[in-house]
Amino acid sequence: MKKLLIASNNAHKFEELSAILSHLDLKLFKPRDLGVDLEVAETGNSYYENALIKAQAFHEASGLPVLADDSGLEVMALDGLPGIHSHRFVPFGNATDRDRCFYLLGRLAGKPEPWLAAFHSTALLYINANEIYSSEGICPGKIITDYRGENGFGFDPVFYIPEQKQTMAELSSELKNQISHRARAIQGFNALRNWAKP
Amino acid sequence: MKKLLIASNNAHKFEELSAILSHLDLKLFKPRDLGVDLEVAETGNSYYENALIKAQAFHEASGLPVLADDSGLEVMALDGLPGIHSHRFVPFGNATDRDRCFYLLGRLAGKPEPWLAAFHSTALLYINANEIYSSEGICPGKIITDYRGENGFGFDPVFYIPEQKQTMAELSSELKNQISHRARAIQGFNALRNWAKP
Numbered sequence: 001m002k003k004l005l006i007a008s009n010n011a012h013k014f015e016e017l018s019a020i021l022s023h024l025d026l027k028l029f030k031p032r033d034l035g036v037d038l039e040v041a042e043t044g045n046s047y048y049e050n051a052l053i054k055a056q057a058f059h060e061a062s063g064l065p066v067l068a069d070d071s072g073l074e075v076m077a078l079d080g081l082p083g084i085h086s087h088r089f090v091p092f093g094n095a096t097d098r099d100r101c102f103y104l105l106g107r108l109a110g111k112p113e114p115w116l117a118a119f120h121s122t123a124l125l126y127i128n129a130n131e132i133y134s135s136e137g138i139c140p141g142k143i144i145t146d147y148r149g150e151n152g153f154g155f156d157p158v159f160y161i162p163e164q165k166q167t168m169a170e171l172s173s174e175l176k177n178q179i180s181h182r183a184r185a186i187q188g189f190n191a192l193r194n195w196a197k198p
Numbered sequence: 199m200k201k202l203l204i205a206s207n208n209a210h211k212f213e214e215l216s217a218i219l220s221h222l223d224l225k226l227f228k229p230r231d232l233g234v235d236l237e238v239a240e241t242g243n244s245y246y247e248n249a250l251i252k253a254q255a256f257h258e259a260s261g262l263p264v265l266a267d268d269s270g271l272e273v274m275a276l277d278g279l280p281g282i283h284s285h286r287f288v289p290f291g292n293a294t295d296r297d298r299c300f301y302l303l304g305r306l307a308g309k310p311e312p313w314l315a316a317f318h319s320t321a322l323l324y325i326n327a328n329e330i331y332s333s334e335g336i337c338p339g340k341i342i343t344d345y346r347g348e349n350g351f352g353f354d355p356v357f358y359i360p361e362q363k364q365t366m367a368e369l370s371s372e373l374k375n376q377i378s379h380r381a382r383a384i385q386g387f388n389a390l391r392n393w394a395k396p
Contacts, residue, residue, distance in 0.1 A: 090300065090303070091303070091307075091343040092303070092343055092344055092345055094345070095300070095345075098297070099296070099297075099300040100300075102288065102293070102297040102298075102300040102301040102304065103300040103301065103303055103304040103307075104304060105288070105289070105290070105301055105304060106300065106301040106302060106303060106304020106305040106306075106307070107304040107305070107307050108304075109289075109301075109304070109305050145289040145290055146290055147290055147292070
């Protein structure tokens with residue numbers, strides 16, 4: 001069984017990816033399992049670049065193949081913002097996820113509805129410096145002037161998925177792990193599936 | 199010593215007004231002191247109308263002379279919003295004061311700074327149906343992309359007062375009760391001062 005390090009210190013993200021990857025025959029590690037303690041500055045100009053920066057850093061620190069993910073919310077009426085800048089979207093250091101949601105609603109006030117949006121994820125498999133693969137996933141929806149649901153994180157409570165009649169934060173974990181941007185990036189990741197084969 | 203009922207269930211506002219009125223020779227009551235339990239819908243189209251609606255209701259319920267206050271934040275770049283609609287500004291029922299601040303910052307994103315603003319207060323003295331007086335106070339400042347200070351409430355943490363180099367929420371109570379919109383409305387309220395004389 002191959003070993004794979006998930007390049008994230010975020011417990012939420014690790015849980016999600018573990019569940020999404022559970023059908024593959026892999027032994028997953030989080031950085032802490034290996035004594036790896038890294039804060040990686042996401043200075044890239046794209047999801048791919050940010051995922052690559054994280055994957056490289058965690059590969060160098062661990063020697064293991066690494067799966068990195070970089071994701072963001074893109075709102076059409078804001079020309080794709082917050083995008084890869086989701087965490088720097090609010091010009092205020094100690095903003096919480098909830099603060100960011102209300103800031104986003106303020107940004108959208110007065111713009112014609114529906115406020116179409118999509119969550120975007122780039123998953124990147126870094127086996128070594130010569131074998132790097134990536135896959136993208138998108139989950140379309142719209143921003144609503146409401147704040148609903150206790151699951152998830154980030155902009156999930158204001159991101160509504162019409163087919164499900166729920167916000168991303170209202171979805172059960174099972175459903176989220178089938179239809180989320182992150183799930184879709186992994187579902188279409190042939191290189192990952194091939195590599196994972198025993 | 200004349201009796202005066204403060205027409206507000208808001209403990210913050212009662213404390214502030216008590217301090218601001220402390221130089222007058224009045225015995226102040228809050229509604230609960232008199233067993234008055236009223237929720238008044240602020241359906242007016244101006245600070246004055248809202249203050250009058252509240253004052254009338256509390257006067258009818260208590261028989262006492264009443265001091266009512268209606269206040270709001272006016273932001274120039276938003277054509278005076280949130281104004282008297284401060285509480286309905288965020289289109290979401292359970293929004294907190296902090297949520298409203300971040301929503302406001304979102305509304306202002308991209309608009310040229312400085313984001314000039316003013317807190318506005320209308321204080322209204324309702325002695326009886328034939329003796330009604332009012333006074334206005336304004337505290338000018340600007341909205342900043344920060345969230346500073348633990349005192350105060352509402353939009354105070356994002357309202358910066360250049361002369362003091364502090365947000366409204368950073369001011370000491372003593373200073374706030376000298377320079378706030380509410381303080382200024384009372385300071386200039388000659389009818390109140392004359393009526394309060396023993």
